[in-house]
Amino acid sequence: MYSIGQVSKRSNVSISTLRYYDEIGLLKPAEVNESGYRYYSDKELILLQHIAALKEIGFTLKGIRNLLLSGEDTDEGSLKSFYKIELEAIEEKRRKLDVLEKLLITANHAFELKGKADPDDILMFIKAIQTPPNIREAFLTEHFTDREIKIIKSLPDLSSNDPKTAQWIQLIRMAAKHIDEEPSSEISQRLAKQFFEISMEWFDQDEKLIDKYWTLIRPEEGMEEKVYGLDRKVMDYIDRIVDWYLAVNVQEENRLNEQKN
Template sequence: MYTIGQLSQKTNIPISTLRYYDELGILKPAQVADSGYRYYSNEELRILHHITALKELGFTLSAIKELLAAEKSDKEFRWKAYLEFELEAIAKQKDRLDELEKLLQTTKYALEMKGEIEPEDIFLFIQAMRTPAGIRESFLAKHFTERESRIIRNLPNLNSDDPRSMQWAKLVRAAKDHLHEPPSSEMSQKLARQFVEISMDWFEQDEQLIEKYWALIRPEQDEQAKVFGMDREVMDYIDSIVDWYLANVQKESMHEKGKTD
């Protein structure tokens, strides 16, 4: 026989918890002496191990009490019911955590882009995440070929842990910070080169697809950005610095060609 203190030491379960189990009727001592001391046998030790295992599986104390009190013929049914309930609850929790992770990832990149986050931004992120995949697929099918759609699906997504997402966020932030730089400035041309290199890499060197995609995501005057961070002002700046960059690259190329002719 074990005193309540000995049972506590043997199982690493606090005495207060063992007393609480007694009050709930989950684990009654085998014997209570006239002095009030509780004594437990190996049978109670076995039951305590059972209770601990069920708690690890996520069972509530009320469910554990019902399961322990159930007749042998009823236990299999109760086990199945409780296990199905816990598995369903875990699946929902995993979905919730997955959605939360995506929301946090998006917010992290958005903060990098803007330097601040508005409640309206988070609301839009939640809406975007919960938009049925079929809507995006319909958009792709309407505007792009199968090959083009594959390329666009592979673009970095702000809700994923893709290093390209942070690369893009930092580049857009830099563009926002230098909106009023002239296109010919050293900084503007440095940014332009990065935008061109990234675009050519991510769009598999397809210049026509880049122009097509860029035109589709460009918001009209006073219209909300269609892609986060890419409002009209930012896109106009990127257009101006990239046009200057490409024109000068073309001039340099023609100059070099003239030297060799």
């Protein structure tokens, strides 16, 4: 048996807290002698460990007390019940932290991309992150083959710190910045070359898949962007500069072929 002072020292829980736990029926001592001194057995020490763990992962004292009252009758059953609940609670907390991390990464990338923090965008990110995976899977399955889906899932994701994402953000920022440039300008053609080369790399040299994906993510006139940063104006600018880039390269290839012949 352990005195309340010994339990306090062993558990780093104050004596006043242990007395309060006794008063509310959360952790009753195994014995109280005639002088009113409280004594605890190993069973109460184990229970105190679980109380501390449940508090740490967010349970209220009332919730813990209700849990104790509804637990298994046997000591073994109670322990299994507590471990199960604690593990499930930790997993749920981890899931929420993962969602929060993705949201913060996305918001940070959005700020880098557009240079501002828009509350409506944050709400959109929250909705997107919380959208059940099966909805996105259904969309992909409807429009793409298994091979194409694998490629699309490897594309930049604003909710991750993939190096591709940083490269994509930089390109879209530059496109938005120079959206009024002529397609033939030096900066436009430099951007066009980068867009063309990374698209071919990321889409496994599949030009048909690039066209299909680009068409699907293009927003209708007056509608919101389907991919963050790619509104209709930006996409139109990218189309113009890449078309010019390809036309110039085709002309150059034809010229070189004529020289060879």
